[in-house]
Amino acid sequence: MYKVRALLIAEKPSLMRDIERVYKRMQLPYTIEFASFVGHVVELKEPHEYKKEWKKWDLAVLPMMPERYEFRVKKTAYKVYKELEQKLKTGRYDFVINACDAGMEGENIFYSFYKKVGCKLPVKRFWTSQTTDSAVHKALTNLLDDNDVLIRNLRNAAMYRMIFDWLIGLNLTRVATVKGGRTIKVGRVMTPTLAIVVQRELEIRNFKPEPYAQIELQLPEMTALWFDPIQNTNKIQPDKVQEIVARITETALVKEVKTERKAWPAPQLHSLLELQKEANKFYGFTSAMTLKIAQSLYEKKLITYPRTESKHLPTAFAQNIAAHLEAVGTLDEYQAVASDILGNKANIARVSASRRYVDDKKLTDHHAITVTDVKIGRKKLTEAESKVYHLICKRLLAIFLPAYTFDKTTVILQSGGELFKQTGNTIIEKGYTTLYEAFRKKGEHPLPALQVDQLLPIEDVRVLAKMTEPPPRYTDSTLLDAMFHAGRFVEDAQLQRILKDAEGIGTSATRAEIMEKLLTIGMLARQGKALAATDFGIDVIASLDNHDVVSPILTAVWSKKLKDIVDGELNATTFYREMLTFVEETTARMKALQMEVAEKEIVVVGRCPLCKEPVIEGFRAYTCQNKACKFAISKVLMKGKVTPTDAKKLLTGKETREIRFTWKSGKKGKARLKLAEGKLEFIF
Known part of the structure; x- marks a missing residue:
């Protein structure tokens, strides 16, 4: 007798293996085969792939608004895409299980691929905020229907957010670059974030001590x-x-x-924002570093899903909190505290009924970050992972202790x-x-x-x-807080409420990425733990002259609309029509600006060993000025920083100082670098 067969596609190989291991101990009325993405495997096409005339950076062709949005395979994920495509072409499967992360971005990753590959199979949703065996078992047993209202609304919001960011980013970046005379990246969240830091930087520069x-x-x-x-x-x-x-x-x-x-x-449990702020305050971790560590702990089944805006637990989760406290109690430093808490059932019941910590009405896609019921046992954590895990353990224990x-x-x-x-x-x-x-x-x-x-x-x-002293520069922690409370930067009370409802600009999952992007393109720079706006970043905000892309209001208003789609309060088609009108109007407003941005100073670090042309310092690498020559030295190599002094030594045939590198295995070590026939060599 024929048995129904499904293909489960996880977001990452590690999650796929975890689900497969649990599945092997289960009896389901269908057979599951397993595959995985490696994050995003497709992306929206570049403008010139829609129309040839869009390849030229010409104001006359803007705004670029494709009639139909199409995807292309990411170069770094081509092999994964082709393997999945071949599996789906076999005709072996009756339905597909979407096992990407349970949230808006997980929907985006799966359905971008699903549309690109042209799959027509029915889809079921694997949905869980934890990767523990019990949570995986429950999710496999209770697959959601793909037409579930929440899932469908999340998917629509994810797709339109991606399209909106494409339209805003590419159109406004092109206008700014053409009018400014150099590459100026503009983004819905990135530009107002830059404006916040620029405002503080100007306050510091113009400050006169008294x-x-x-x-x-x-x-x-x-x-x-x-x-x-x-x-x-x-x-x-x-x-x-x-x-x-x-x-x-x-x-x-x-x-x-x-x-x-x-x-x-005790403070409420961690949202990702609160965890990033605390890790930055206590350990100086950047927001991007904390997110990466939290994701690793999640994949090791030690904490719940990290990309969350919520600081509350659901009632059903709180009713089983004793198992999570027992897992924390296996750590020597918390054994006595956890034992005392577990011995007072009345106190556990009191906290579990407290709206400060447990409230179904205040949940977002996911509940607060906390430890799972998995004991750390022999799991090996890096020093940084251990620090973040302990912060999460302390926060859970704290809510059961006296004020x-x-x-x-x-x-x-x-x-x-x-x-x-x-x-x-x-x-x-x-x-x-x-x-x-x-x-x-x-x-x-x-x-x-x-x-x-x-x-x-x-x-x-x-x-x-x-x-008197000037205001301090932002750190990762204080900038995250400023992005979340962006309503402070507008005067209109109604707009302040919109920003509060939208929870500021960006999301917990994207704010760290925005900061790193601004650093990479040279609009921000790190000064120890502080973040400072560069002259380039200041020039960009000044040249945009209060265009609406500079204000946090833009991203807040549209984030609120996306939230309304998720909540079923706004029709996706209506949103799309409003979006196209807005893109057309805002592009026209930027075209009318008179923009002046200072030319970037060219720093020559030496001569190219291949063609003898000057090698100049860029944002990410030291590159040959001869565009036909592909010679380049990356500024960051396996987490090791190559300074301009290092680059100058390399280009004169000398060895660099000892640089600390991190290999793919996670092993760290020091080595010097040397150029041999245009290629870098490690000297141990």
Whole structure:
């Protein structure tokens, strides 16, 4: 008797193997064969592949809007594509199972391929936020119908987001490049992100430090600063300091003592944004690095799906949270804490019912990131993976621990008619913060016991000369936060609400990629942990002259529309018609701009060993100026950075300094580089 046969296509080989292993222990009414992508295997065609006249960068042909959008196979995935195409041509299968990541991007990866390959087979959806054996078993047993409303809406939103980004990016990039006289990349999320950093950079460059002073009283067991209660400041103009000091007597009278008890509960569970911010704050990890680590932990079945905007768990998940706590408890450092939590079922029930941590109404495609019920056992983690995994473990344990409770005391003193103030905290209950002792930078400073009308001797009066400081540059953490809270950068209240509803600009999955792209094309630069706008980036934003692509409003409004498609509140066809009208109008507005961008300074690092023409420094490589010559030295080779000094040495026949490289196996080591007949060699 013929048995129904399906082809399951996973997003990555690692997930395919995990699903296949679970499947072999199951009895299903159909047979499954397995295959996998390697991420995206197809992409939208380039403009010239639609029309020959679009190859020429000419304003007259813009905007470019294909009548029908078509895909091409990515060069790096050609072999994978052909193997899958051959499988589908055999006629062996009755349906296909889409086992890409459960989200908008997973739908995009699968259906871009499905359309390109011309497949007509029915599709079932494998949907899970975890890769544990039990979660995979459940997903295989309960495959979703491809016409499920959520799945269909996600697919439509994913496709239109891709098309919209193609239309905005290519049309506006071409206008900006033609009018600006050099390559200027423009993007729906990338350009407003650049504008945020440029605004801060200009504030820093235009900042003029001004002197001010503070007056500090040294009292028994404490200090206090002068303050102005009307202006609510402790800063004094330098010419007023001596006048105030002259009025201060030898004693200070306690005018007011106010103590307020505060209780800070544990923070909510991690969204990807929160995990990226925390990893950057504690360990200096870039947002892209944290996303990569989280994806690796997910594939090792240790954490749930990482590309999530949510900070809440679903009720059904919370009801089985004990198994996840048991997995955390296998780690020596958390054994005692986890054991105490597991021994208090009433507390677990209380937290599981708390809307702060568990709320079905506040879920997005996926719930918050947390550990799975898989014990770490003998799994080998890199140092970076271990750090991120422990952050996720701590956050889960924290929600079951008491709040951090302390008494905040504010004391106001008076001397010679002048007021002075000091605050201090007395810890009542460390609560969940005991998990974070290693990250404490300084201890608490309780004030001595004081009574109103008490007279204190003044031991010393200090005048502190200070200068105002510019705002700090963005770090990965603070820029992620600025992108999420992009409503701060607009004044209109309605637009602020739209940005809040759209959760800022970009998504948790794309914000890191946007930052790295801006760094790669030279519009941003890293200065230690800080991100600075380059002169090029500043010129680009200035030349765009408040075009709507610069404002976060553009991406927020359209992200809200995409969300409405997912929620079934906006028809996809209506969205597409609005999109075409907008692209036409916004391209016309950019054509009307007068753009001036400074020419990029050409830095020559040496002579080409093949054709003897100058080798110049680019964004990604040191390349020969002779376009017919293919000689180039990559700036980043196996995670090792090749500096201009290294390039100069190579081009004069010398060896570089020792550079730290990371091989495909993950092994790290140092080596020098040398050029031999135009090719790089490693010298160990």
